[in-house]
Amino acid sequence: MESIQFYLPVRIVFGRDCVLQQAPGLFREQGQKALIVTGRFSAKKNGALDDVEQVLKQNQQTYVLFDQVESNPSMDCVYEGAALARQVQADFIIAIGGGSPMDAAKAIALLACQDIPKAQLFTQQPRGKTLPLICIPTTAGTGSEVTQYSVLTNDAQKTKTSLAAPCLFPQAALLDGKYMMRLPRTATIHTALDAFSHLVESALSKSASVWSKKLALKGIKMLQPYLSRLDASEWSLEDRDALLQTSLLGGVVIAQTSTTAVHLMGYPLTYFHHIDHGRANALLLCAYLEKVEKHEPASIQEILDALQLENLSQLNSIMDRLLGPKETISLEEAKQFASAAIQSPKSQSGIISLTQEDIENIYCRSFHLAFQRP
Amino acid sequence: MESIQFYLPVRIVFGRDCVLQQAPGLFREQGQKALIVTGRFSAKKNGALDDVEQVLKQNQQTYVLFDQVESNPSMDCVYEGAALARQVQADFIIAIGGGSPMDAAKAIALLACQDIPKAQLFTQQPRGKTLPLICIPTTAGTGSEVTQYSVLTNDAQKTKTSLAAPCLFPQAALLDGKYMMRLPRTATIHTALDAFSHLVESALSKSASVWSKKLALKGIKMLQPYLSRLDASEWSLEDRDALLQTSLLGGVVIAQTSTTAVHLMGYPLTYFHHIDHGRANALLLCAYLEKVEKHEPASIQEILDALQLENLSQLNSIMDRLLGPKETISLEEAKQFASAAIQSPKSQSGIISLTQEDIENIYCRSFHLAFQRP
Numbered sequence: 001m002e003s004i005q006f007y008l009p010v011r012i013v014f015g016r017d018c019v020l021q022q023a024p025g026l027f028r029e030q031g032q033k034a035l036i037v038t039g040r041f042s043a044k045k046n047g048a049l050d051d052v053e054q055v056l057k058q059n060q061q062t063y064v065l066f067d068q069v070e071s072n073p074s075m076d077c078v079y080e081g082a083a084l085a086r087q088v089q090a091d092f093i094i095a096i097g098g099g100s101p102m103d104a105a106k107a108i109a110l111l112a113c114q115d116i117p118k119a120q121l122f123t124q125q126p127r128g129k130t131l132p133l134i135c136i137p138t139t140a141g142t143g144s145e146v147t148q149y150s151v152l153t154n155d156a157q158k159t160k161t162s163l164a165a166p167c168l169f170p171q172a173a174l175l176d177g178k179y180m181m182r183l184p185r186t187a188t189i190h191t192a193l194d195a196f197s198h199l200v201e202s203a204l205s206k207s208a209s210v211w212s213k214k215l216a217l218k219g220i221k222m223l224q225p226y227l228s229r230l231d232a233s234e235w236s237l238e239d240r241d242a243l244l245q246t247s248l249l250g251g252v253v254i255a256q257t258s259t260t261a262v263h264l265m266g267y268p269l270t271y272f273h274h275i276d277h278g279r280a281n282a283l284l285l286c287a288y289l290e291k292v293e294k295h296e297p298a299s300i301q302e303i304l305d306a307l308q309l310e311n312l313s314q315l316n317s318i319m320d321r322l323l324g325p326k327e328t329i330s331l332e333e334a335k336q337f338a339s340a341a342i343q344s345p346k347s348q349s350g351i352i353s354l355t356q357e358d359i360e361n362i363y364c365r366s367f368h369l370a371f372q373r374p
Numbered sequence: 375m376e377s378i379q380f381y382l383p384v385r386i387v388f389g390r391d392c393v394l395q396q397a398p399g400l401f402r403e404q405g406q407k408a409l410i411v412t413g414r415f416s417a418k419k420n421g422a423l424d425d426v427e428q429v430l431k432q433n434q435q436t437y438v439l440f441d442q443v444e445s446n447p448s449m450d451c452v453y454e455g456a457a458l459a460r461q462v463q464a465d466f467i468i469a470i471g472g473g474s475p476m477d478a479a480k481a482i483a484l485l486a487c488q489d490i491p492k493a494q495l496f497t498q499q500p501r502g503k504t505l506p507l508i509c510i511p512t513t514a515g516t517g518s519e520v521t522q523y524s525v526l527t528n529d530a531q532k533t534k535t536s537l538a539a540p541c542l543f544p545q546a547a548l549l550d551g552k553y554m555m556r557l558p559r560t561a562t563i564h565t566a567l568d569a570f571s572h573l574v575e576s577a578l579s580k581s582a583s584v585w586s587k588k589l590a591l592k593g594i595k596m597l598q599p600y601l602s603r604l605d606a607s608e609w610s611l612e613d614r615d616a617l618l619q620t621s622l623l624g625g626v627v628i629a630q631t632s633t634t635a636v637h638l639m640g641y642p643l644t645y646f647h648h649i650d651h652g653r654a655n656a657l658l659l660c661a662y663l664e665k666v667e668k669h670e671p672a673s674i675q676e677i678l679d680a681l682q683l684e685n686l687s688q689l690n691s692i693m694d695r696l697l698g699p700k701e702t703i704s705l706e707e708a709k710q711f712a713s714a715a716i717q718s719p720k721s722q723s724g725i726i727s728l729t730q731e732d733i734e735n736i737y738c739r740s741f742h743l744a745f746q747r748p
Contacts, residue, residue, distance in 0.1 A: 009384075
């Protein structure tokens with residue numbers, strides 16, 4: 001029988017000016033004082049912070065701004081944000097930005113309510129009370145606004161690690177494509193490819209169920225008309241909305257299935273080579289799909305059909321063009337990253353099992369490394 | 375732009391033996407003592423109660439059985455259940471059955487935690503603490519396992535009234551078509567037509583958004599192969615699962631949009647004539663669709679396309695055959711019901727506005743009453 005597992009306890013509101021129109025009621029329900037969590041610049045430029053401040057003022061709610069979230073947020077950053085939330089006695093958190101501010105805000109919402117030593121943050125499953133969190137994405141890629149994941153830099157393990165727990169789901173997500181109108185070309189490409197990777201990985205996840213699979217393929221179909229022209233210089237509001245809806249669907253499906261080996265393999269690329277998260281996934285995706293195709297060709301065919309492509313080579317060409325010149329990693333690194341990745345259960349979360357050698361090979365093929373078996 | 379509003383904070387688990395396999399963890403998370411809320415007979419016959427008791431025993435959790443929920447539960451029934459929940463200090467509630475036990479359990483979960491005088495139950499919006507509720511549907515129609523509605527008999531207003539609030543959403547829904555294998559022919563027809571009505575009303579709701587509309591049409595497409603043979607005498611497990619998935623989708627979409635005038639008009643038929651809830655909706659549906667078609671033909675066409683039918687007459691023939699001989703109501707009643715219905719905002723929740731005369735006419739056409747304007 002078709003089995004279904006579905007859980008998405010986030011109030012999703014998607015539409016033009018939804019912050020101005022719907023946030024007044026939503027914010028009011030959460031308490032009197034907000035902590036706004038964001039990065040240094042983009043929320044100020046794209047209009048999202050202005051809209052949020054306008055609503056809070058109109059609601060006569062007070063707020064404090066924590067605009068110190070860097071890309072790939074560190075443990076120090078989230079503990080600092082949590083200390084501020086406690087100090088100012090914030091009742092709720094509003095996250096504005098891409099994946100980094102939203103993921104940091106989830107950890108801050110947790111740490112503001114619970115004393116968790118740094119050494120235990122990645123080792124124990126978060127549960128219990130957190131501050132209510134409302135997310136406003138300003139990129140179209142992460143889907144973090146509807147997921148229970150907080151991906152943070154893990155210096156001890158020298159990678160990025162995902163906190164994953166139902167208590168980390170935001171209360172609400174407010175999505176409006178207008179905040180993406182000035183998103184730079186590279187950020188547009190990389191974030192959209194992150195969303196693409198979420199959709200593809202979820203469709204190929206061992207944990208996919210009937211609904212998540214259909215939604216993932218639906219998201220891929222929605223992305224199809226945009227994929228080969230992600231490097232366009234002009235974007236209409238409607239296009240931005242469509243990309244944002246794709247990204248939202250990506251978040252919805254990884255909330256059901258989690259991501260797979262592609263994300264796992266991308267994390268050290270970001271940690272050691274500072275490769276943007278979406279780009280890291282995109283660099284690895286085609287070699288991963290080629291590996292899956294050998295064992296599960298029908299599943300790859302479904303994705304190709306959704307993309308209106310005939311084979312993976314065509315997809316590879318599109319990705320190569322979008323990604324431009326690739327970074328280099330050494331063979332030694334490929335081996336080292338694979339040796340770490342195989343320790344994670346996420347290496348086995350796709351519909352095919354991967355050996356350490358498979359993972360080394362995917363790195364090698366992705367970076368055109370000549371791989372020599374001893 | 376396409377706007378989306380979506381909120382469904384219920385953990386959905388659908389699959390064979392999901393109670394035996396997934397309830398152990400789910401039940402354990404909720405506390406030590408359960409109140410099982412169900413009707414007098416069906417949960418005992420269809421195997422659902424056995425499965426639940428087996429899991430609770432295996433978990434070493436204690437429980438008390440409240441098996442007194444009648445069809446169209448009364449206020450007395452839910453206050454009695456809530457008193458029992460308090461008396462035995464239940465930590466959570468497990469509802470097993472069709473819409474009546476599940477709707478009663480939602481009110482019991484509320485009243486077990488809050489002192490609400492009977493006179494205020496229908497007049498104030500429920501909010502705040504409720505006991506956690508896990509729903510196990512044993513009919514495929516109501517969708518109550520995933521909605522925030524508790525529909526109760528309202529003797530003061532002489533109709534059924536819906537409590538509606540986010541705090542009434544169940545924590546989880548466990549769905550397995552095997553519990554429907556012995557569902558009698560009439561119950562199968564009426565509950566499936568209730569699901570059909572949910573899907574159609576939601577698709578034609580003023581509150582429909584892109585996602586809810588697509589899901590509603592998807593549900594109608596899934597029901598299509600079964601609709602004209604709902605009176606079959608034999609059902610496979612797969613068919614039961616498919617009907618249950620249709621019903622689940624119906625619940626998912628009315629959780630987004632609410633129902634419309636059809637449900638509103640059906641309630642007095644149940645109150646005064648004891649017509650089964652699903653049947654009451656089905657009796658009224660075609661005349662309602664004919665009215666909508668006059669103003670919004672494209673929306674009706676989408677539904678007909680999903681049903682692979684050419685016109686509403688074909689649907690009418692199918693419904694007439696499934697419903698068999700119809701009950702009678704008087705012209706006086708039609709006027710009286712319409713006069714009450716027009717007072718409710720639900721009379722205006724569809725994509726077309728209805729006057730009191732429109733509502734009278736829908737009653738008259740549904741029951742072949744000769745309507746004479748003064």
